[in-house]
Amino acid sequence: MTTDQDTDLQLSDRQSAIKQLVEKTGFATVAELASLYSVTTQTIRRDVNALCDAGHLARFHGGVGLPSSIENEDYTDRRASFSDAKEKIGALVAEIVPNRASLFLNIGTTTEAVAAALQDHRQLSVVTNSLHVAGTLSDQDGFEVMVAGGRVRTGDGGIVGEAAIEFLQGFRLDFGIIGISGIDRDGALLDFDYREVRAAQAIIENARQVILVADHNKFGRAAMAKVGGLDLVDILVTDCPPPDEFLPALREAGVRVVHP
Known part of the structure; x- marks a missing residue:
């Protein structure tokens, strides 16, 4: 063997x-x-x-x-998983984001829930690399929705690649709202696809405030590619209090935690 x-x-x-x-x-x-x-x-x-x-x-x-040796779930399964938690997160983010704000939304089923919760806002300017996010918000009166160019990933409608990253880097917006696949105990933010990681990094670099949206399942979940650390995040929005072992890293990074 x-x-x-x-x-x-x-x-x-x-x-x-x-x-x-x-x-x-x-x-x-x-x-x-x-x-x-x-x-x-x-x-x-x-x-x-x-x-x-x-x-x-x-x-x-x-x-x-890095290879995705720890594979992410199928998009359909991810969308159904913890849907109630994602709706709670979306509602909390909608309370934080004011009308007439500008924001990034990246790929992910949690950011899709945020997009759904923002539909009653007024005059939002949204930049995204997710076709599902764009589809949710593009029909809203008074919204300006801009979508990154590049290859569309089958399944989740994510747009990845150099063209998408260059597009995202061309903006400076009020909020960067990002989903993530996992948060390590040392505060590392993790994902499965390095191309998606680079898009998230471009959003973080060009947002005045970074809001991380993550349900309770993301704490301690392993993934291969590192986006960065919690020190890049201003606000963490989740569906319940984070586990005790993550509190030191959150405090050290100065992250404001919002949950129901």
């Missing part, structure tokens, strides 16, 4: 170093790796192909990232 250790032994020193680097950083471009190891991009691509074929890493546009 072949073990993970046996597979690692088949890697070259450079391939092992690339694997360790990406496990630490979450993503690296081919150009960055070629410069770091003083080899051609063609050589790095061969290394990347070997690592991806072995299941250690995953190819993304322009580079390599």
Whole structure:
């Protein structure tokens, strides 16, 4: 039987170093790796192909990232899971966001619940990389809804890729409302898809206030890609008090916690 250790032994020193680097950083471009190891991009691509074929890493546009070895649930299942909790979160966010505000909403079933709760607001300007969010809000009178360009992901209607990230970086808005797949005990914000992570990072960087929306199931849930830490968040909106073991990280980061 072949073990993970046996597979690692088949890697070259450079391939092992690339694997360790990406496990630490979450993503690296081919150009960055070629410069770091003083080899051609063609050589790095061969290394990347070997690592991806072995299941250690995953190819993304322009580079390599972590594989989704802990797979997210199917979109239909995610939308049905904890729907009551997501509705509560949406209602709380609607109380925070005033009329005539500008905001980002990223991909996710919780941000979709937020969009549904915002339909009675007036004169909102919304920038999103989610077709479902855009569909919910685009028919509202007085709303301006702008959608990122790029490849539409099947299933959840998310728009990912470099074009989407560049689009999001072109705004400076009042609120950045982001969903997440998991929150680690040390305060790390986690997700499954590095392309989605980069979009969330663009939103965080260009929002005056960041609102993290996460139901109780997200606390302690594992995912492979790191968005950042709780220090990037101004307000956490959730459906019940966070577990005690997460309170130190929340206090240290100065996050305001809102729940029913």
